[in-house]
Amino acid sequence: MVKLTINEQEVEAGRDSTILEAAKSVGIIIPTLCHTKGLEAYGGCRMCLVQIERVPRLQTACTTKVNEGMVVFTETEEINKARRAVLEFLLINHPLDCPVCDKAGECLLQDHVARYGASEGRFAEGKRVHPENVNDPFIVRNMQRCILCARCTRMCGEAQGAYAISVTGRGAHSFVEPFSGDRYNCEYCGNCLTVCPVGAIMSRLHRHSYRPWYVEKEVETVCGFCGVGCTTFLQMRAATIIRTLPKLGTGVNKGLLCVRGRFGYDYVESEGRLKTPMIRVNGVLEPVSWEKALAYITTRLKDIAKRHSPKAIAAIASGMCSNEDNYMLQKLMRFVIGSNNIDSTARLSYAPAKTYIEKIFGTAATANNISDIEKSDGIFTAGGDPTAINPVLGIQIRSAWRRGAKVVVSGQPGGLGNFIDYDLNSVPLHEETVLNTIVIGLAEMKGYTGKNPYIEKKIKALRVPCEPELRATGVLLENMEEAIDDLSRLKNPVVVVGPALLQSGIPSKNLFLVAAIAYLIDARVYLLSKKPNYRGLIDMGCVPDSIPGGLPVRPGQIKLKKGVTLTVPSDKGMNLFEMIEGALDGSLKALYVMGENPVFNLPDREKTEKALKALELLVVQDIFMTETTRHAHVVIPASAWSEKDGTMTNLGGRIQFLRKGAAVSTGRSEWRVIADIAKALGMNETYSDSKEVWEEITQISVLHSASEYEEIKGVGLMWPYGSVQFQGGAEDFEVEGLEILPEVPGRKTSEGCVVPGNKLYLLPERSLFHSGSTTRKSKAILSVSPEPYLAINTVEAGRLGLCNDDTVWVKTARGAAVVTVKIVMDCPEGVVMLSNTFEKVNFNALVGYAVDPVLKCMVLTDNEAHIEKL
C-alpha cells in the first residue's frame, strides 16, 4: 500500500493503482471522457488532468500511478482552466445539436461542459461536416459528434476482440469507421454503443423514439438467450421495453452483451404473440377463456390417466423457462399425475454430456464460474464455436488468449479464428483420431496420477493411430504434437465442450476423449448451452431419471415442511426420444409441452409430427404459434422472458434472478398455469409468488437446501449454493469403440485427406445471430440475418462451380430445399452447413437422427447431402 494526499485528504491505495482509482476510493470524482471500466487506461482526452506537487505540468489521473507521499490536487484554478480548454477544443467540431441528439440527457460531454465548460467558445471558423450514416441496420454513426476518445475502437478490439472499427484518416478528419465505411457487417455485439460517451454511435432501433429521461423503470435481469446468463437492464416506459443495456463491470458478462441479448429482445413485442388460450374444435383452434382451457386440460388429463395410466402422460420442459416453471411442470408430472415421463431438448446433447462428465469427475465437474475463463492460461475447445453458441463465454476465451493463454481448437474455429494457437480442424468423422492422438500424447507427457482408475484404464486401452489414419484427419501431426506439448504445460486450464461433439461419430468416445484431455491436464470443464436454463431444468428434475436436486428417482415418499408428502412414482420414465416412440406405438397418449417446439427442434420432422398427431391430447404452452402448436389440441399463451420473476441457472451453475419488466401479453407465467392445473388434479399447496415456489424447491432439493434467496436476488449464487455436502464422486462409465478409429473410405481433398464419398455432410450451423424460434420473430435480428443460407467451403464451392448467392437444391435422404449459397472460409471440406432457424428452410427438416446407445443423446443420420445448382 502507498500513502498519498489527494485534496488534503490522506489516501491509502494499492501500489499499482492510478490517481484516478485512489481518488475514487475516497469519493473524489475526477471527470473523465476516454476512461472506461474494463478497458486499459488511454490518457487521450485530457479531462482528468490533476496537479501533482513538485511535478511541473498537469498529469492525467487515469494513467499516472500513485507514489508514496504524492500530493495531488484535483480541483484548482489551473486544472479548471485546462479542463475548460479541453472542452473548448472538443466543441470546436462537436455540433451543438443536443435538441435532436438521442444522447442528450445522458451525454458525458454535455455534463462536463455544463460543469466545467466555458460559457462560449472563441473559435469563429465553421465546424467540420461529415454526413450521418444511417445505412446500418443497428448502428447510426454521426461522426460530427465524435470526440475521438477511442472508447469504441478499444472496446471493439480490447474487450470484444472483433476489431471491426478503427479510427480512419488523420487530424480533424479522423472518423471512426468499419472497413466498408458504411455498414458494419460485424458481430453486432453493440458494445460500442455502451461506451460512446456522446451521440456519435447510437442505436438505430430506437432512434428518436425516446429521451433518456422517458425511462420510468430500470429492471436488472438476466438475458434470456443463452446459457451464459448475462446481466442486463431493461429500461421500461409503461409496458414496453425502451432498450436493454448492460452495465460495465456488472454480472458474469462484466457489461458485455452479444447481438441477441442487446438487439434481439424485440420478439417479445412481436405481433404474433399469443393472446388467448385456444382449443381445437373440428380441426381449428378456437379462442376460449382461461377457465375453459384449464378445465378442458384437467378433464382430459384425468380421463387419460384413468383410461390408460399416468404412464401414458408425459411432459416436455423448457430451457427458455425459469427454474420455478420447470419445477412446477415436474411436480405436476411426477408428484400430482404420477409419471416420471418428463424431459426436454437438453436431451439432444447438453443433459447427456453433463451426466457423463459428472459420472467421470463427480457432481461439481461442470459447475464453474464463466468469468474465470479469462484468467486461465490455456483453453481447449471442441464441439462448436463458443463465440456463436455462448458469445460472451467466447469473448472470455479471446480475452484469455490476448493475455497469453494458449488456445487449442478442435473443429471449426469460427469466431475464435484470430485467437488460436492450434487450429485442429479435421475433416468430417475424423475428429476422433485427432482427439485420440492428443490424449495418448498427453498421457505420455503427463503420466498417470492414479486419481481416477476408471478413466486411466480406458486411456491405456486407446490405440495409437497409424500414419495413414493420422494423415486422413487433415491435421498435421506436428501441429498436434506442438499442441500436446503446450497443453501439457498448462497450470490453470479450461476445457470447453460444445454440442457438435455428440452429434456425429461415436458420441461416448468423443466425449470420453475430451474428458480424458481434461483429466490429464486437470482442467475445469464448461458445457456450452444454447438455451438459458438447460442446467436449471435438469436441477429441477425435468429428466426422467432424477428428482429435483439431482438425486436418482427412488420410489417412495418425500416429506416437506407443513406436513406435505410427495410420492415419487416407481415407473421408469420416458426420455424425449422414447416419448416420440411411445406416441407412435400408442403407449403415450397425452403430452404437455411447455415453451418448446419439438417439431422444429428435433431432426426427422416427419416422425415427430406423426407422433404428435397420434396423441389424444397435446397441450402446448408458448408465446407464439409454432410448428408444434399446429398439432396441439390446446394452446396456452405463456409469458415471455421479460414478463416474469424467477430464477435461472446458467451453464456454469450460477443461479441468477430473472426479474419482470412489464407484461406485454396477456399470457400468464407458466408455473402459475401449471399450478392451477395441478390444483384441479388434487394438489393441495398454493403459491402466491415465485418465491414460494423456490422455497418448496429448497425443501425437496438437496442441492438447493442451503441456498439463500436474497443472495440469488442480489449478485446470484454459485454452486454449491451454500452447502458442502453435495459432492458426488467419480464412477465407472461406458465407452463405445475404445480401440477402434474411424476408417472412412472416400475421395481425397485438396490437402490429401479423405472425405467420405463424393457427398457432402450437412451439419447444423449454430449462428451467432439466431437462436431458433425466438430470434426469427425479432425484426432487429432479421435485419442483419434475414434468410437461410447454405455455408460451404471455398474448395467445395469451386468443385461444384458455385459462387456466393447462387441458388441450389440441397437434397438428402429426408428431403430437399432450395437455398442460397454463402462461401465461408472456415467450413471444412466435405461439409455444408445450414442453420435451424427459419420456417421454410431449416436443418432439422432435412436430416434424421438415431439415439446413441450409451449416452442416449441424438446422433445425426441421413445427413449426406447432394448439392445441385438451380
Place this chain on the structure above:
Amino acid sequence: MDTMRCAADTPAPLGAAKDGASESAMLKDKIKVLKKLYPHARSVLLPALYAAQQLYGWLSEDALEEVSRLTGVSPAEVKGVVTFYSLFKTRPLGRNVIYLCTNVACLIMGADTLEDFLHNTYSLSNGETTADGRFSLVIMECIGACDKAPAMLVNDDCHFNISMDNIREILDNYK
C-alpha cells in the same frame, strides 16, 4: 510460434484475385518472409502494405483485405493505418507522384511558388493527376527535410533545396 493465425494458409475467397493471381502469390510469399522478421502481426503491417503497394501500384479495398488476411490484422485496422499515412495511395495515381512539402520551413523558402509552378506547367493541383498520367501531386505536411527546404519526394527519391531554377530539370527525369 507465431501467435496470430496464419491466414496465409487459407485459400482466398473466389473472385478476390482474378487478374492479379500472380501478384497475389508474390504478395503472399513476400509477407511470409516479412512475418519472420517482426515479432507481432501488427508490426508486419506497414512493410506488408508497402509490399502490396509496390506490387499493385496502389492499395485498393481488395488489396487491403488481402493484406488483412495475410497478416491477421483486421480489415478495419488496416484501413485505419492506410488512411493515416499520406504515402499510401488509396486510389490509382499517375506514374510519378510528387510529394511536395508546404509546411512552415518549406513555405518560407518558397514552396508556394513551386506549387504555382506545378499548377501552371502541368495544371496540377493537390490530389490531381495530369491527363497523360505522368504526374500526380500530393501536398505533404513536413517530410522531415526542413534543413534543406524546400523539399519534395518524387516517388521514392528525395529532392532538396528545390527552386524555380532546378525543378523543371528534376521533373524532366521522370517520364
